[in-house]
Amino acid sequence: MTNRHKSETSGDGDDAIDPQQPGGLSRREFVKKGAVAGIGAAALAGNDRAQAQEPEADASGISWDYEADVVIAGGGCAGLTAAIRARDLGASVLVVDQNFDLGGRMLHSAARMSLGGGDPIQQRDIAGEVDAEGFITVDPLESQAEIEDSVELLFKDVTDWSIVDPKGQSPYRYNERELARAWAENCPATRQFLMDNYVRFSRVSGTHGGGGLSRARLATCFLMLGDKTDIKAGTITREDAGVADRERSSAFSPIPMGNARRLVGPNAVANGAALSRALEFSAREKGIQFILHRRFEEIIREQPFAGRVLGLRAQYTPRLHPDTGERLESLWQDGNIEERRETITIRARQAVILASGGIAGNPEVRGMFYPAMREPAFPTSGRALLGPGGQDGSALIAGLRIGANMSGMQQNLSYHTTFHISTRLGTRDAYTGMMPGHPTFGYRDSSGFNVGLAGFEEFIAVNQVGKRFFSEVRLPRRPGPSAYPGDGGAPGRGLDHKPLDWRNCRKEWVRQMYNYDHGLDAALAMNEGSEAPHYYSGPLWAIFDQAAVDRNGWQLRYPFVADNGYYFKADTIEELAEKIHAGNEFQRVPLSYLADTVATWNRYVDDGVDPDFERQEDGPMNHVATAPFYALSIMVIWHDSYGGLRVNGKQQVVDMQGQVIPGLYAGGEAVGGFNKHGLGKGHVHGFIAGTHVVEEPNSA
Amino acid sequence: MDNLGRAILLSVALTSLAHAQVIDTSASRSIWDAVYTEAQAARGEFAYEGACSYCHGYRLDGAADDPDMRSSPPLARAKFLRNWEGRSLAVLYELTRTTMPEDNPGSLSEQEFIDVIAYMLSVSNVPAGEKELRLDLESLAGIAIQQSP
Structure with a gap:
């Protein structure tokens, strides 16, 4: 199928549909x-x-x-x-x-699909076989024992009362039992159905969050780099995959596709486009x-x-x-x-x-779960891709x-990550890595700059009035997913995990493994700029100087940042504060405290001690003192x-x-x-x- | 425990256990003594992109390529060098070889692991030289990771 043209194989003719395809009807x-x-x-x-x-x-x-x-x-x-x-x-x-x-x-997902229950991909990997087309050239990533699965075990996993995650919450306990049973029973058939509709799956590796702790059940959808984009053949051009130029994606795939060599073999690329476009085709x-x-x-x-x-x-x-x-x-x-x-x-x-x-894109609805998230400054994931009607x-x-x-x-x-703070700064649409080339890039203007967790030690994070509110280093940390082979809260990793075991949630164990930094909650807290009736917490800003840019080699240029209200640069802190106030659509109040905050921070750096948030315990502290000064938006995302x-x-x-x-x-x-x-x-x-x-x- | 925590714990364990004999704390050279080649780093980049970038990011800064993934420890530049200050390349090599990629440790060849380390040094602006980093623990143990020359 070629872009924006009817395909030769699926036009208007009576026999347009290939009757040879499984399930296909002319x-x-x-x-x-x-x-x-x-x-x-x-x-x-x-x-x-x-x-x-x-x-x-x-x-x-x-x-x-x-x-x-x-x-x-x-x-x-x-x-x-x-x-x-x-x-x-x-x-x-x-x-x-x-x-x-x-x-x-x-379409913008990573195409990591956790099913299981003895599904055909698990069976394939247990047998050590490759896919029918022979694209997979790597050996199975998990041992046979880690993939041996059944509907009963899957059902048990996704209704396990005993699992408590590192945030102290129970991901499986409250699942509807009838729904979970039907889901588990239909996982194998669904995997086969997707394969019958042009979806190619990689080797099994681990499990996605909520997919159970007992077995590996996740496979990723891929295509192979080739001379043309052809869903039937399973190939995609480098341009459509977004790998020809790191700073350009395509109409086919809003996010550049990832290298899937480890999961599939050389020349394999993976992400949601490999799944979505196959099904759409x-x-x-x-x-x-x-x-x-x-x-x-x-x-x-x-x-x-x-x-x-x-x-x-x-x-x-x-x-x-x-x-x-x-x-x-x-x-x-x-x-x-x-x-x-x-x-x-x-x-x-x-x-x-x-x-x-x-409901993630509807602040009024999501506000029933966390009233502070009624703050409209913070979008759902995929805001640019889906527009205001998405997830509404x-x-x-x-x-x-x-x-x-x-x-x-x-x-x-x-x-554990329904909502979280993104490490991608400088764009409101901070969940994805969409680049220019996709028709909706204009809705975000900048791809943002992903600094990773480590990048958060390079700046001070301030709220809408310019005050620090939490240890920057702890701010974006997320607890682990409740998934195979562990990190999800239960004491036994991998095959050592025991489902339905009271020791999984023994309070002594939960105290030991609890691992949630409440930075997000501090970020959503009321501050001097919060006003009735909603008391919005307002935007968040990473404030840093030229020395931080030089230390890290950050490239603060298009398409990572743009003049779109989420990136500012100024010669003085006072000017920076004014630019943010004038330029960001959700910055309702001036950052009155910013200059004082920076001065105080620099004194803390001199002393090597941050009495407010004990940053010295979490990572190095650097001055914000070398002009020019920068501000990048920090975004809370309802995932x-x-x-x-x-x-x-x-x-x-x-x-x-x-x-x-x-x-x-x-x-x-x-x-x-x-x-x-x-x-x-x-x-x-x-x-x-x-x-x-x-x-x-x-x-x- | 996060990845970095595990990595540090494991490296400490490695130091005190089986590989103690090859961890020469009085390493004779440092990474700044032109210990790898550009060609080796280029090979390492290829291996890295297929095996490591998903979690550690294509900039090697720990910013995962997949937004669903949590960030990972940075594998290059100042923060990486600071985290590994004083340890030898043998520790780094053994940790990487035995624990990475997380879902299939050891799935790269030993040469690929060495090449990836060369790539990490290259991105960290550590100068290359004429001789490749060799797949030899004793030799690697003699090369210290230091933040600056």
């Missing part, structure tokens, strides 16, 4: 199967015919602009997986997404249709709190280039429906799947309006979401009376009750939802 076959399933011709219409369709009113009196068997809100890891699965099983599928392109946050090939630039806002149900879910109402939310004002367009176009009306209604003849993500709580809000229940809301606080809609083991949304809401499913970060980080949750949820939606009665 359009002719699809029509045949669709007819058996009772799918009307209107749902099968191509782009043009779908647009021309006259609104139809059904018994509910609603005029529908579009209809399909399965309608999915969100084209990320859960949505795309659900779409392909339902399509494979014979349904017509329409996906709406608020962004200009597909993939959601999967397959979805478009199989005839799934997409309406982009469109944010779903409302679930249409027969009655406000009763009856079946009939469809969605969605708003036009075009993403425009911040400089040119032109609408951004998706990398690939096949299957896109061009639709610019303000509001449309979409009828789901079988079911709606909510896969539109979590759409599914939760719409679900609540029709009576859905919530689940696991407290679990937003029981994942992802755990609390959300309550679903059962089929991913059906459940209401507050414990009853299934007919015709409504949800997966990924839109649901709660499963404290599993990242892709492993979303893909399996999507697979389960896609499996069961086709069992719904078809109202056609």
